[in-house]
Amino acid sequence: MAKYQSINPYTNEKFADYDNPTATQIDEAINLAHTLYKKWQHESPTSRAKILHQVADSLRKHEDEMATIMTREMGKMLHESKEEVEICINICEYYAEKGPEMLKPQPIESKLGHGYYLKQATGVIMACEPWNFPLYQIIRVFAPNFVVGNPMLLKHAHNVPGSAALAAKIVKEGGAPEGSFINLYPTYDQLDDIIADPRIQGVALTGSERGGSSVAANAGKNLKKSTMELGGNDPFIILDDADPEVLKQVLATARTYNGGQVCTSSKRIIVVKSRYDEVLHELKNVFTNLKAGDPMLDSTTLPPMNSVGARDKLAKQVQAAVDSGAKVFYQYPEIKSAGAFFSPVILTNVDHNNPAFDEEMFGPVAVVYQVEDEDEAIALANNSSYGLGSSIISANVDHAQELAAQIETGMTVINGTWITAGELPFGGVKNSGYGRELSDLGMMAFVNQHLVIDVSK
Ligand code: NAP
Numbered sequence: 001m002a003k004y005q006s007i008n009p010y011t012n013e014k015f016a017d018y019d020n021p022t023a024t025q026i027d028e029a030i031n032l033a034h035t036l037y038k039k040w041q042h043e044s045p046t047s048r049a050k051i052l053h054q055v056a057d058s059l060r061k062h063e064d065e066m067a068t069i070m071t072r073e074m075g076k077m078l079h080e081s082k083e084e085v086e087i088c089i090n091i092c093e094y095y096a097e098k099g100p101e102m103l104k105p106q107p108i109e110s111k112l113g114h115g116y117y118l119k120q121a122t123g124v125i126m127a128c129e130p131w132n133f134p135l136y137q138i139i140r141v142f143a144p145n146f147v148v149g150n151p152m153l154l155k156h157a158h159n160v161p162g163s164a165a166l167a168a169k170i171v172k173e174g175g176a177p178e179g180s181f182i183n184l185y186p187t188y189d190q191l192d193d194i195i196a197d198p199r200i201q202g203v204a205l206t207g208s209e210r211g212g213s214s215v216a217a218n219a220g221k222n223l224k225k226s227t228m229e230l231g232g233n234d235p236f237i238i239l240d241d242a243d244p245e246v247l248k249q250v251l252a253t254a255r256t257y258n259g260g261q262v263c264t265s266s267k268r269i270i271v272v273k274s275r276y277d278e279v280l281h282e283l284k285n286v287f288t289n290l291k292a293g294d295p296m297l298d299s300t301t302l303p304p305m306n307s308v309g310a311r312d313k314l315a316k317q318v319q320a321a322v323d324s325g326a327k328v329f330y331q332y333p334e335i336k337s338a339g340a341f342f343s344p345v346i347l348t349n350v351d352h353n354n355p356a357f358d359e360e361m362f363g364p365v366a367v368v369y370q371v372e373d374e375d376e377a378i379a380l381a382n383n384s385s386y387g388l389g390s391s392i393i394s395a396n397v398d399h400a401q402e403l404a405a406q407i408e409t410g411m412t413v414i415n416g417t418w419i420t421a422g423e424l425p426f427g428g429v430k431n432s433g434y435g436r437e438l439s440d441l442g443m444m445a446f447v448n449q450h451l452v453i454d455v456s457k
Contacts, residue, residue, distance in 0.1 A: 004161040004185040009075035009304040009340040010294055018161040018185045026190060029182045033124040033151035034199040036179035040121060040149040045100040048147050051175045052096035055146075056089045058174030063089075066166055068296075070134045073160045074306040075340065076258050077295045087420060088139040091438070094422025099147030102440050108453075115453035121149030122225075122448050123201030126194055128155045128215055130207045131306055132261045134163035140426070141204045142171070142181055144443040150202070154183045155191055157207075159307055191215070196222045202446040205229070206263075208360075209431050227435030227445050229263070229427055231360040232388030234409070235381035236266030236417065239374055239394040240274050246415050247275075247393050251282050254391070254417040256290065256344065259303045260364030261310075263432075264389035264411070264418045267361060269368045270377045276370040280346070283366055284330045287344045292335045302332070304339040305363050311340040314363040318345055321356035321367075325349060329368065358385055374403065382408045388428035391417050410436070 004018035021029070040048070059066065067081035076084075108115040125145050129137040134156070142152050156164035168183040186194060195203055195218050203219040205212055206229035219226040236254055238247060254266035271279045293300035305311045322328060327349040335341035344364035350356050356367060371377045381390060389411040394400040397414055404412035410428035413419050420426060420438070427436040436442050 004158050006073050006162045007159065007307065008072050009307055010337075012308055012338045012340065015072070016162055018165075020187050020190065021184050026184065026186065026194060029153060029184060030124065030194065030197055030199050032179035033153060033182055036151045036177060037121060037123050037149065040151075043149075045103045045147050045149065048149065049096045049100050052092050052099070052143060052146055055171050055174035055176055056092035056096065058170050059085055059089045059092065062166070062170045062173075066135060066163070066170065069162045069166050070160070071295050073163055074131045074134060075295050075304040077300060077303050079298065080258060084133055084136050088135050091136075091139050091422040092143050095143040095147050095443070098440075099144065099443065102443055103148065103447075106449075108451075110453065113453045113455035115451065118448070118450040118452060119148075119444070120448040120450050122446050123150060124199055125150045125152050125202040125204055125446055126155070126191070126200050127152050128191065128203065128205040128207065128211070129157060131157035131160040132258060132263070134160040135167055136420075137206050138164070138167050140206075140437045140442070143422075144438075145446060146176065146180060148443065148447055150446050151180050152182075153194065153200075154181065155186050156183070161185060192218050195219055195224060200224060202226065204437070204445065206437075212433060225446060227427075227437065228433035229435070229437060230388075230431060230433035231362070231386060232263045232265075232428060232432050233267050233358065233360050233384050233386040234264050234389045234391070235268045235270050235377075235384070235407070236391040237374075237377045237381060237393065237403075238269070238271045238275050238279055239377070239392065239400075240272050241395045242275060242393040243395050243415075244278070247279070248282055250391070250393060250415065250417050251279070252286055255283075255366045256286065256302070256364050257418060259305055260344070261306060261362055262418050266391055266417050267365075267367065268381075268384075269366055270380055271368065271370055272373060272377060273370050276368075280329060280348070280368060283346055283368065287330055287332055287346060287364075287366075290332060290344065292332075292337075292341055302341075302344070302364075304337070304341045306340065308340045310363065311342045314342055314361060314365065317356065317359065317361050318347070318365060321347055321350060321354055324354040324356070325351060326354055326356060326367075352383075360386065378403060378406050382406075385431045386428070387430035388432035389413065389418070
């Protein structure tokens with residue numbers, strides 16, 4: 001792991017450094033969070049929900065500041081950073097409004113007696129998050145667990161430490177009590193020790209398969225419940241009857257939103273042959289018209305990637321794909337800059353033996369496949385070790401729903417691409433991980449479903 005540093009990927013200049021905590025600081029943090037958990041056991045979710053409304057207000061008040069540090073640290077376009085803050089405000093409002101109701105005891109019909117189960121907090125949660133949505137990834141764990149009564153410790157990615165610090169400050173300013181969200185900059189070894197601590201009761205990680213399997217193994221070794229939100233290689237299936245206008249509109253951002261660095265970006269564009277040329281033409285049009293530049297400017301539509309290292313890794317993946325027979329249908333002209341710019345690529349002719357066939361390319365690279373018909377499209381979509389999201393573009397929504405049920409992913413969007421909101425469960429199957437975040441499902445991730453039954457006659 002690299003050190004916790006803020007480096008602006010637009011200029012490649014470092015602007016801040018952060019120290020790892022001492023063992024004493026870590027112990028004090030866990031203790032503070034655990035003490036709050038114990039206190040919260042005697043308070044109702046409704047009282048925390050009120051504070052979560054205030055946290056939403058605090059985020060609203062600090063939207064520009066939060067958006068600016070995210071853009072400076074990981075390069076996403078400023079207007080997308082602002083959208084991210086707004087999504088987070090809505091997630092906080094969603095759990096503030098619906099959370100207490102979701103946590104009411106659930107009656108159980110049983111011949112053995114009058115039964116129900118309580119939905120109780122379990123303790124402190126360790127959240128381990130990636131840089132691609134610096135605030136949203138935090139809030140996905142923080143907001144539901146705050147209402148539940150599970151305090152959260154955060155280990156954010158090494159390249160967004162300033163965003164992590166500001167998020168913690170904004171939450172505190174909203175009135176969240178000390179210990180409800182503690183930001184730390186631990187090493188991997190320190191993280192292992194935190195997970196092993198008996199006061200920690202859950203581990204939520206969003207990130208790559210590599211990071212996920214390592215942290216999940218440690219959680220498993222210590223019998224800690226975990227949720228893993230990992231990578232994806234999402235299929236985007238275009239059927240014969242796709243509405244051309246819908247297709248055009250969705251393709252405009254399907255592979256380039258957030259600089260193409262979204263777990264649920266449409267990474268594999270799977271097209272029935274009657275629409276193949278049209279899709280290649282449309283996608284090329286989108287890529288050609290991108291305007292590389294400063295992500296702080298409204299005129300920019302192609303930001304740098306999050307780091308020079310990530311850019312170089314993606315370039316190697318594309319080269320390996322080409323060396324194995326992929327064709328470059330289009331590549332954006334070279335971008336001369338000290339920043340982490342990657343010129344977007346459209347690849348075709350990626351066959352099953354190509355390394356690119358079953359690996360995630362986390363940046364603006366679209367791999368386009370031609371298939372005979374929808375059966376072949378579904379088979380190709382499912383021929384992946386990932387299973388996060390998928391899209392189907394078709395004018396026949398009933399039929400698209402039937403096909404959605406055949407796709408091995410945790411989410412399918414019909415006539416759209418990446419989407420998220422408080423009420424929509426987020427997560428995948430296969431190597432894309434396990435568990436769900438957001439919605440009522442996500443809220444139950446670290447809840448003790450505690451059976452109480454009266455068997456007296
Ligand atoms: P990553 O390297 O796995 O990092 C994610 C987090 O885990 C970071 O805080 C990282 O810390 C930490 N980490 C990584 N390896 C670790 C280890 N061995 N021990 C302890 N901590 C470790 O992922 P990334 O490359 O930053 O993020 C991009 C990935 O996230 C993509 O694969 C993307 O698809 C996925 N993602 C998934 C979702 C979802 O909801 N399914 C959402 C967003 C992103 P350091 O930064 O300090 O290494």
